[in-house]
Amino acid sequence: MLLSELKTGESAVITKVKGYGAFRKRLNEMGFVRGKVVKAVKNAPLNDPIEYAIMGYEISLRRQEAAFIEIVSLEEATNIVGVSGSARNAEEAFAKHWEGRDKHIHVAFVGNPNAGKTTLFNYVSGSQEHVGNYGGVTVDAKSATFRFEGYEFNVVDLPGTYSISAYSNEEKYVREYIMNNAPDVVINVVDASNLERNLYLSTQLIDMDVKGVIALNMYDELERSGATFNYQEMGRMIGMPMMPTVGSKGKGIKELLQEVIEVYEGRSETVRHIHINYGKEIEDSIVAIRAELKDEKDLICNMSPRFLSLMLLEGDKDVLEFVQRDHSREKLLKVVKEGVERIETTYGEKVESVVTDTKYGFISGALKETYKESPVNRRRKTEYIDAIVTHKLFGFPIFLLFLFATFFATFSLGSYPMEWIENGVGALSEFVDNQMSAGPLKDLLVDGIIGGVGSVIVFLPNILILFLFISFMEDTGYMARAAFIMDKLMHKLGLHGKSFIPMIMGFGCNVPAIMSTRMLENRSDRILTILINPFMSCSARLPVYILLVGAFFKNYAALVLFGIYLFGILTAIVMAKLFKRVLFHRQEVPFVMELPPYRMPTLRTTVRHMWSKGEQYLKKMGGIIMFASILIWALGYFPVDKELEAQYDEKKAEVTRAYEATIASGIGNVDMLKEEQEAKLESLHRQEVSERQENSYISRLGRTLEPVWTPLGFDWKAGVSLLTGVAAKEVVVSTMAVLYQGEEIMEEDDRANATLEMRLREHGFTPVTAIVFVIFVLLYSPCFAALIAIGKEIGMKWAFFVMGYTTVLAWSVCFVIKQVLDLII
Secondary structure, X not given: OEHHHOOOOOEEEEEEEOOOHHHHHHHHHOOOOOOXXXXXXXXXXXXXXXXXXXXXEEEEEOHHHHOOEEEEEHHHHHHHHOOOOOHHHHHHHHHHHHHHHOOEEEEEEEEOOOOOHHHHHHHHHOOOOOOOOOOOOOOOOEEEEEEEOOEEEEEEEOOOOOOOOOOOHHHHHHHHHHHHHOOOEEEEEEEOOOHXXXXXXXXXXXXXXXXXXXXXXXXXXXXXXXXXXXXXHHHHHHOOOEEEOEOOOOEOHHHHHHHHHHHHOXXXXXXXXXXXXXOHHHHHHHHHHHHHHOOOHHHHOOOOHHHHHHHHHOOOHHHHHHHHOOHHHHHHHHHHHHHHHHHHHHHOOOHHHHHHHHHHHHHHHHHHHHEEOOOOOOOHHHHHHHHHHOOOOOHHHHHHHHHHHHHHHHHHOOHHXXXXXXXHHHHHHHHHHHHOOOOHHHHHHHHHHHHHHHHHHOOHHHHHHHHHHHHHHHHHOHHHHHHHHHXXXXXXXXXXXXXXXXXXXXXXXXXHHHHHHHHOOOHHHHHHHHHHHHHOOOHHHHHHHHHHHHHHOHHHHHHHHHHHXXXXXXXXXXXXXXXXXXXXXOOOOOOOOOOOOOOOOOHHHHHHHHHHHHHHHHHHHHHHHHHHHHHHHHHHHOOOOHXXXXXXXXXXXXXXXXXXXXXXXXXXXXXXXXXXXXXXXXXXXXXXXXXXXXXXXXXXXXXXXXXXXXXXXXXXXXXXHHHHOOOOOHHHHHHHHHHOOHHHHOOOHHHHHHHHHHHHHHOOOOHHHHHHHHHHHHHOOOOHHHHHXXXXXXXXXXXXXXXXXHHHHHHHHHHHHHHHHHHHO
């Protein structure tokens, strides 16, 4: 509970005071310390500030300041501690009690992209957040809770960022989180093999006056390079303890957490607040600004005055806007303006450049005393590989070859486990069919749930293989090279080179791909990338492709599958060019992206990543896909035609009597006769289902919309399958399985494909129709989850626009393709 939530007239006991530097010190000096009893006296007429009684006198605090003080109610504290007697004795007992029991540590992980921050977070917390060897993987704060040595750790993984200057969305998010949530300890994850660049963020944390521990991650790479680093001395110099770790292997984790506890409890001898000296002109300006900030409580309650002064001098847009909201701060702004003019006149360049140069000078000076570089070039391996994979002639073909290999493996290697799962689903369906008596429940289980969900779950191996290849590209560092290779082409299309990463991620799932566009600083680039991202064929569409490509183009399936993905990329290119000319003004943003050293991902990381994605797919099986399968079955089953049911019951009874009589007479082979009987009964069942569907609710819906689908060569069943795919693309296959009764094909592979092709041909499917259907699935509206993600990122009007324009485009393109193919074939 926070002090700001305490109701008027109620009393409570202070358990923790958060905040930084001078602000926290001021609260402590005013009597707000652990164990003291505080009472909410009254609110101001506008409910802010609030008057509190503490230590025999009244103090006024604003709500945002009171929110930094954690409390428990006086009654609860009394019951816990069990005190009686004078108030002074009670407060002493409260302080003594909570001094040993305040064991909840709020820890924030911050660090540069590629520093292994999320890997370290996963190992520490036991989480399974996605990691990647490129920027923009963590696009939101991920949290976890665990216990260690009697302390409860609440850890938060913040987005990777090179600084906290609020230039990009990630930088702004990280800075605001640290200021507004005031974590007890910040773990600054640093790539030990690239100290100078990574420690720039550390200098900003020093300016913010936060309690921190630096995790020297991937320390094994530094040791292998032959370099030596006196990290203990470096820690003492900058006032932050440094702990070597290897996040992927779990080395140094225990020592890191123990150091966090030492820092939190104030026992660390290394921790001290230092000031980076920026030179006389800047330091004088900081002193002048801090003098004006003395009485600005709402400005410095959650931000170090020194850090705020620096941000104002550097012209930070967000900080300036915040300060300018109050027009009474003209004197403060005048002092800032005079300071900026004096500094820029003295140095002949922007304040931001002077501050940045000073920070790197500070880092360089500290490293000269503590770090000794290896005489061997530590990036030699990376340079050799880059000479090939980013070659101006071979780079692009190698990338296309890698994509083709991905799709070939997805189809070819995935076919074996896919067949095993097919056989398992078929056996389960047959078992239920034999064990249950005829009726709606049996039809629901066999045709609806097993037939619908089973038809989608068989593609799990293919999806896992696809994610394996995407994960390999991300974790090794090749994804950043792909963006580097494609930048010139993307630039000609009006896109930023970084846009290529969300597009590649779209092959896995459009939702995280859409969220990863936050790495783009320019809003127009973000919107444009999101608008074309749905054309990157996500894994949910893969079951539809494999189903139809395997049935109609089995001999050259990998080539056709590669062509489908390539068609999606080409469509995205065309639409990007069109949107750039029509909707967006050209706003050039420089292409700045780190090319991290190549790293071989551990088996543990790869398996965890694959399972994480596979788990999401399986959750869909038990959620939206099962619900959709049951709904589609119900709409196809009802209304029940009693007369039709009676007719087919009689026909089935006649077949059964006839075969029983033949078997009883001893004429013919009994096993063959039983197989013939089962085949005829199954044929009658299919005829009954087909006739029932013709008069069902789903048939009425489908026939209403049939004029929309007929020009594309689809019947109403195909149309309904596409309609349900808006919920989730996997539902397209489960709907087709229910409507076309495809569950009986779960037999040997050859027969299965032959039966499937026959069923589809009976309903008007040809190779041309199959291609048109696949292209429509590729191009039309993304699923609900993707649309919601678009709405959250750039607004619901854009989500509706994407839903509309992609569907219209899909119909138009498919209509043209059908006309052309009909003329050719």
